[in-house]
Amino acid sequence: MRSDLIYFDNAATSFPRSRRALDEMRRFYNYCGNAGRSGHSLSMNSGEAVFECRRKLSDHYGCETERVVFVPSATIGLNTAIRSLVREGSTVLISDLEHNAVLRPLALMHSRAEIKLKTFKTDRFSDHKTLSSFKNELCGDVSLVVVTHASNLFGQVLPIELIAKEAKAAGASVIIDAAQSGGYLHLDVDDAGLDAVVLATHKGIGAPFGCSVLMFGKNASPRDTLIAGGTGSASLSSNMPEGLPDRFEAGTLDAPAIVGLSYAMDEVDYNVYDVFSLAEYLRDELRMMKGVELHGESALALPVIAFTKDGLDSESLAAMLNERGVCARGGYHCAPLAHRAIGTIEHGAVRVSLGKHNTLDECRRFIDILNAI
């Protein structure tokens, strides 16, 4: 790996990860059994470690311990949340910025005539307009609302508390995709009245892969599971257990990764002004750069920036940046709705997404590199 690498793809996954999280995860492999299965010390040890992480997340995000469910990825978490909360035959309402992890399972259900699917328009600079648009689409038949906390393409933060309030008043369940915002913006699941929140912990939180989180709110009544299998409990029953979290945790948990997550959570710091300031610096520089167009600029955004240059194909531009030591993502970012919303559906865009390890020097070098292309 080159020593002058500039990693600007934190919206895909954070780099570098929490050093402590990785060390503890590796160390844990030395004495880890299968959590929640046996009565011997190694299994109990794993069970205790998994519980400790669950408790930490519960305290941090304001939901009951047993309502914290570990999932292999945020995509599995979102699919699970959707399947467990959707009412067949009803309408599901999503924003025009949703990632394919939300759009695809719902599009599949829509194609099978299991649900009707609608989107509402988001406004880049007015939460009031976004909320109005949402309320216009929120008819009596909407049983489920799924909204991203922040766009994975250009970082716009949506007013999810206001959206959730309207949705709940209309009798709909609310799922929040917090894959991008985890580690940057705090959420209180029960205070905000949310039914489910999904985190991709390998992104802003800096945890290992394989231990993402689905949290159910206290008033949520999740029903169908996506996957059924062994849980280490009620083995004589051929049904999944009724209670949480076991109902949604079939199969072996990745206990070492969960231990890593536990330590990564200790390092979450919402006073991350540096990374937001760096993103503002980059936006200012990109605005002034000849041939560069910023897309999706919004009033409040994570440090995620989408741009195009001189009509260049976005994948080609990302490849040129890669040759010069910059890790960024071109193309469509699993977000066709968002690209359509900001007018980049034809050629895609390059996305640079900063993390807490990025520096001003890296931003300056990136600007010089892009200028020279």
Place this chain on the structure above:
Amino acid sequence: MILVFSSITYALKARDLLSRASISSELIRSPRVREIRGCGYGLKLQNDSVESAKTICSASGIRILSTLEDVKRR
């Protein structure tokens, strides 16, 4: 005595709550009981703490599936 719960999560949540009330308990795999249809986890605690423990768990919405005598291992 052993208090039996439906999952390790509930057992450990109960243990934390009891600990805050100065009731010590030990997490174990539960002996087989009809209520949990095979496997579960339990908390082993002193007999004289059982009633208090039951009250604390009930107040926190933690369901105790069964209460068993602790069978001494040979």
